[in-house]
Amino acid sequence: MKDTLIARLTVEAFLAEYMHAIDADRLEEWCDFFTEDGTYRVTTRENADLGLPLNLMSCKGRGMFKDRITALRTANIFEPHVYCHIPGALRVTGMNGDVIESESTFTIIRTTNHGDMCVFVCGRTRDRIVLRDSRPKFIDRTVILDSRQIDTLLVIPI
Amino acid sequence: MKDTLIARLTVEAFLAEYMHAIDADRLEEWCDFFTEDGTYRVTTRENADLGLPLNLMSCKGRGMFKDRITALRTANIFEPHVYCHIPGALRVTGMNGDVIESESTFTIIRTTNHGDMCVFVCGRTRDRIVLRDSRPKFIDRTVILDSRQIDTLLVIPI
């Protein structure tokens, strides 16, 4: 089988594990999906297209990931809700040694405690994933939302 | 290729066949996706988290599956509608001989005869699938809906 198909399957399985961890509220595991100095940011398509630097969320390095989850667990006030991640079209855009670059579409259905469901966000991610060591990890993950607006706040990571 | 990747692909292809059968209204084939004494149930995340036993739908054994579809075809009164199943993140959570355990997110877009579309349900399934014989079959399938409420009734299986 072609190397790109194998790489595609590996990324797909890794993204599925990531999404399940978040959707099942195992948020303390979030930082473990990144390398020690990994980066994560959420921006909008408008900002990305114009090359604007502002992010809706940005973390660099394990400490910031842990801070974010600690804040979510102990400080942030928000209406309880859960995500259902639906991964979309995945393409491998580059392979270099043990690093895979990929791009994928996604959508998230958000459900509140009352039972209201909505398409919360959709868009695309650009990921660089390293296969070194025992399991894959994000070197960086950029989430690019199609919409310029977020309904209420973005507290759970995407 | 790793065994878990092969198992993942096998489950993915099986779930796709299952979803197409339902979405194409080939509901009489539904029971054939289960073993002779297979079980199927639909519950909510709230119930699952609290360990509560109540199900929105529950079938055990071929007879109950057939009853359910006969009722749908001949007795139930409901507004005509179709499902579009969108499978989400799939992970293999266990392999034991010819039995695969998996967990996957999903959403269903429901469309009525008038043309109205909505996100009908989303959530996760926990499946045990046996590969014995000519094609895979569910030993049990548990559907866990993110929302505690269903818009009108749940008549077509998920």
Place this chain on the structure above:
Amino acid sequence: MKDTLIARLTVEAFLAEYMHAIDADRLEEWCDFFTEDGTYRVTTRENADLGLPLNLMSCKGRGMFKDRITALRTANIFEPHVYCHIPGALRVTGMNGDVIESESTFTIIRTTNHGDMCVFVCGRTRDRIVLRDSRPKFIDRTVILDSRQIDTLLVIPI
């Protein structure tokens, strides 16, 4: 690994490339996903079930594909919007030499410039894909929408 699993992966990767090209507004590449005399049409489930011939969109041959995109770029007046394609359940329904027949569910989330998101369409595609030459191409692609109505117009291809 079984041939059908390999075929399924090949189709899945091809569809992902197609969806990314459209979602990223690389519409000039659209025609390159089809053979020289390839066909593309969009119809509704109601029409397909009744065997009615009317299509919402129909193209045959490269020239018509290019015309369509030229019209979109230069003549059509519509509110700016983007698609986020979410591929669904994919099944290989036939293999004959270097031609694969497949069927897949999908949904598209549409986002306008103002940031409004909605489930724009969902349904199923029936595709015939040829693997000859350097990359796969559609011989024909039929999109069957679950709903009988489209919100405003259908301008970007599905």
